[in-house]
Amino acid sequence: MESYYLFSSGKLERKDNVIRLTRQDGKFKDLKIELTRDIYLFGEVxxxxxxxxxxxQKKIPLHVFNYYGNYSGSFYPRECNVSxxxxxxxxxxNLDENKRLQLAQKxxxxASQNILRNLKYYQRRxxxxxxxxxxxxxxMKDIDRTSAVDVLMGIEGEIHRNYYSAWEDIFEQKTDFISRVRRPPDNMINTLISFLNMMMYSSCLSEIYVSQLNPTISYLHSVSERRFSLCLDLSEIFKPLVVDRLIFSLVNKKIVSKDSFEQGSNGCYMKKATxxxxxxxxxxxxxxxxxxxxxxxxxxYRHLIRLECYKLIKDLMGEQEYMPFKIWW
Structure with a gap:
């Protein structure tokens, strides 16, 4: 199964038994629908x-991003794997405060274990x-001692604040990254974090879709905060592995630089080629x-997300205690 990332502008339509993207110049691309996991739209389609x-009908989620690469929303097909x-x-x-807190702590x-794994990697270097x-x-010693999810979120925020403060020493080029700024991101690193976090949320949503989990019911993040809040829970575990490590690689290998970004009224954003x-x-x-x-x-790495969904299901069904994914390599 493959993910399709469509950057051309044009028209997306069903043509017989395929999905066809017809570009504005008349050229077209047919998607192998039977091998399509999900579709990401970046152009004006x-x-x-x-x-x-x-x-x-083919159970394919569609994720939409705007001109600046910001996530706009998802088309989430009717769930077929329901329980x-x-x-x-x-x-x-979710309604049991103790059980919700236990999962949120996990x-x-x-996430903290994987963050430490990243830092220790660079400490050895x-x-x-x-x-x-x-x-x-x-x-991390205070995680199990928390008595409420709000308090836990405060600890999680402090962990990330300290984590981000180490990034300037990890990067091999000057980036002006001091702290996390979201709306709008103010420099290339914050822009990369925002974009790749949204990509990770979308990937988690696609993997949740093939499981029997409901993506609107979460434990660490409030169910009223985002529509698909369970994606936020799961993504916390995998952002250090995928998002953060990818950013370190992109910057240190000079695949992206300040010239890859533009400053505008919407803050700092990536050029189309970027x-x-x-x-x-x-x-x-x-x-x-x-x-x-x-x-x-x-x-x-993508399949690890799906396995995490299955582990969570086993805990919710009382079969096996959930233990979060931990980077071991």
């Missing part, structure tokens, strides 16, 4: 209900990140494989 109905029992357990766990713990490692290690370059690198990163310790076979 028009489509009709016939196309959307066909995507729904009333799982849905009840998802809701019941998400923060998994003589980067000055020892102070951040010490502080984050101390903060969006294409970063998206290609993201897709290639998700295709990377590792030998899974439990399954004893190679699995892709």
């Amino acid at each position: 028009s489509l009709n209900t016939k196309c959307l109905n066909y995507l729904a 009333g029992e799982l849905l009840i357990n998802q809701v019941r766990t 998400f923060v713990l998994g 003589k980067r000055n990140v020892s102070e951040q490692i010490k502080t984050i290690t101390a903060l 969006i294409l370059k970063v998206t290609k690198a993201y897709d290639e990163y998700l295709r990377k494989t590792i030998m899974h310790r439990t399954l004893r076979r190679k699995v892709s």
Whole structure:
């Protein structure tokens, strides 16, 4: 199964048993619908209900990004893998303050462990990140002691603040990155974080779709904060592995630089060629494989997200306690 990233402007429509993107110059590309996992739209594309109905029939989510590379929304087909029992357990766990807190703590713990793994990697390469490692290690001891999700979110914020303060020592070129700025991002690093975080949210949504989980019911993030808030929970664990490591690689290998970005009224944003370059690198990163310790076979980074969904389902069904994914390599 493949993800399609469409950058050309034109018309997306059903043509017999394929989805066709017809560009403004008349050229077209047919998507192999039976091998399509999801579609990402970056160009100015028009489509009709016939196309959307066909995507729904084939169970293919569609993610839309605007001119600046900001996530606009997703077309989420009618769920086909449904389980009333799982849905009840998802809701019941969310309403049970103790059980919700326990799961939320696991998400923060998994994210923190993976953050430390990144920092220790660069510590071995003589980067000055020892102070951040010490502080984050101390903060992690408070995760299990929290009595409410709001308090836990405060600890999670402090961990990320210390983590980001180490990035300037990780980068091999000057980036002017001091702290996380979101709306709008003010420099190239914040722009990369915002864009790749949104790509990760979309990837998590696509993987949740093939499971029986409901993406609107979450545990760390409030269900009223975002529509698909469970994506935010799961993405916390995988952002250090995919998003952060990819940013370090893009910057240190000089694949992107300040010249790859523009400053405008909407803050700092990527040039069109940069969006294409970063998206290609993201897709290639998700295709990377590792030998899974439990399954004893190679699995892709993307498949690790799906496995995390299944682990969460087992916990919600009372079969096996959920343990967050931890980078071991």
